[in-house]
Amino acid sequence: MKNFLLTGAIITLLWGCQSSSQSSQPVAIQEPAPTPAPLFPALTVQEKQHYHDAVEDMLRHTLYRSSFNGGIIVAKNGEIVYENYVGFHDLRQKDSLNADIPFQIASTSKTMTSAAVLKLVQEGKLSLNDSVNKFFPQFPYQGITVKMLLNHRSGLPNYLNYMEAGKWPRTQQASNNEVLATLINWHPPHAYQPDRHFNYCNTNYVLLALIVEKASGLSFPEYMKKNFFVPLGMTNTFVHTMNDSTITQSYQRNGAPWTLDFSDGPYGDKNVFSTPRDLLKWDQSLYAQSIIKQPLLDSAYTPYSNEKPGIHNYGLGWRMLLLPNKKKVIYHNGHWHGFNSAFARLPEENATIIILSNKYNTNVYTTAKKLYNLFGNYDGKQDDGEE
Incomplete structure (x- = not known):
């Protein structure tokens, strides 16, 4: 087991250069962009060593005692104070994990799908109040807006449930468009009427990925690569599609490989593969407003489901923990087959906790929550495994 203490923030600058071997005209040399403050x-x-030792001690008494297989980064002020990779990329081949191996981040992907929608809103290409029927005229559910998809208040049925119970072959992976077709042709009943209740539903984000495609003219994987992954230097991050043959395998608790099924096809609700280092770049871009500006980020971090009191709420693609002592956690966990992901942001302390695993282990979530308290008083009830 190796621990890595990095002393600098991860900042990736993409500098463009221009050249022309055939032009006889002088070519202006582009000056390098100034290093951002x-x-x-x-x-x-001393501070970095303090946080490193505190995280290491916590992990030795928690996650490292539970057959953890994955990668961890904990950062403060954008600087990595703890980084470690434990176990194997392929449990059968026994090839060690490293910082460049991408994991399926499961529902943590929703934070990126939300950002894609918000970027298009920022550019005036769609509105949060647009009706879903604007993009899909045959859509049989009325009164649902883009915003209701983002904050899980659409009341739509979950495709993971009705497709498994229906006629769809379990071993045949479905595309996003095929999920849409089942909503139109099968018309499964609402879970709730629109905007009545919070109801976490993967169908919402499958549709949002299709809306991104409609509004941008690009496939969702292409849009995310062009507008997020490349500009932010997230070199080991991609949206998985059914055409991709090689991806990181996930495993059950006993080490058996997890078999793919119909639900592994759609993206938007999941199917982003990334690394702890790339997720830290994503985290820091939000603080820097590199792609999404603060007013829209503030709307994403606003709680929209207030039917009953409690410390849990949901914004636009983000979960929130709103504690009685006014502490706030902005986060999104994920669980898909054998993949577990915890991605938490503590804005008051500028701290970030990232844990990714490809061997089923619910201790990922409880450990992440315990790490909050190394930066402040974050005691409060949180459901383990909450996506």
Whole structure:
């Protein structure tokens, strides 16, 4: 087991250059972009060592005792204070994990799908109040807006349930368009009427990926690569499609490989593969407003489901933990087959906790929650495994 203490923030700058070997005209040389000012004060060596030791001690008494197989980054002020990779990429081949191996981040993908929608809103290409019927005229459910898809208040049925119970062959992976076709042709009943209740539903984000495609003219994987992954330097991040043959395998608790089924086809609700380092770049881009500006980010971090009091709520693609002491956690966990992901942001302390695993282990979630308290008083009830 190796621990890595990195002393600098991960910042990737993409510099363009221009050249022309055939032109006889002088070519202006583009000056390198100035290095951006740090977002947060630099940590001292002593501070970094303090956080490293505290995280290491916590993990030795929790996650590392539970057959953890995956990668971890904990950062403060954008600087990695703890990084470690434990176990194997392929449990059968026994090839060690490293920082460049991407994991399925499951429902943590929803934070990126939401950002894609918000970027299109920012550019005036769609509105949060647009009706879903604007994009899919044959859509049989009335009164549902883009915003209701984002905050899980659409009341739509979950394709994971009705397709498994219906006529869809379990071993035949479905595309996003095929999920849409089942909604139109099968018309399964609402779970709730629109905007009545919060009801976490993967169907919402399958449709949002299709709306991104309609509004942008690009496939969702292409849109995310062009507008997010490449500009942010997320070199090991991609949206998995059914045409991809090689991806990281996930495993059951006993080490048996998890078999794919019909639900592995759609993207938007899941199917982003990434690494802890790339997710930290994603996290820091949100603080820097690199792609999405603050007013829309604020709307994403606003709680929209207030039918009953509680510390849990949901924004636009983000879960929130709103504690009585006014502490706030902005996060999104994920669970898909043998993949577990925890991605938590503590905005008051500028701290980030990222844990990815490809061997089923619910201790990923409980450990992430315990790590909050290394940065402040975050005691409060949270459901384990909440996606």
